[in-house]
Amino acid sequence: MASAVRVCRYTTAAPKLSPRLKNLQLTSTPPDSAPTNPESLTHFKITLRRSAISLGEKKKGTLAALGLHRRNQTVYHPHKPDIAGKILAVKELLEVQNVGAADVRDKTQQRAERRAPKGYEVVGSRTGGMEGV
């Protein structure tokens, strides 16, 4: 199921279904995400949404200190007072989420997650490939 990775990030390990129904299931709503307790959230996921152009060198410097160099760039930082202060200094420009340590991604991992999956998978063919439909 390598090709389904792009559509489906959750398993569809349901009872045996015909391929057509399986495809339908891929596009249906995902299951509810597991509730996370606040203690397990250890990092800020910080995304730069608005640029600091012409807002002064201090705000630009704050963004650089957070490791943000371009819009829509995402960085992860641990929950620490200095990071919180930097976030609040440029709070109008950012989007912030609290995430667990398992969700922290560096630049390379973020790139890998954005990549389209390689190859393709034959789902059926006109000449009797769709058994059981």
Place this chain on the structure above:
Amino acid sequence: MFGAFRASHVNLGGLLWKTPWKLSPTRKANARARLKKVDAVIEAVRASGIQCHSLDRALELPKEHEMPARDKYSVFTPHTAGYRKGIHKVPKWTRLTHRTNPKGF
């Protein structure tokens, strides 16, 4: 008065940009959405459990739903009658926090 060679602001002065006196409903809705996004950032930092001075300062700000419309869309100015001007006259106003005004104005 009429015709191709009539005097108008553009003819007499060249470039003329007009800033509307007040915000349109769409611009006001966008302004509210931006205020809510800033509220969400402060709330995320508060939810992280960290305590710091900058967070205390940020929590003193009124939230979007606590602000009167007067403060959302206009700011204090000493120069006009009524002591108010549209907040869109403030340079960079979409990327600044400007939530409180002098008491009584």
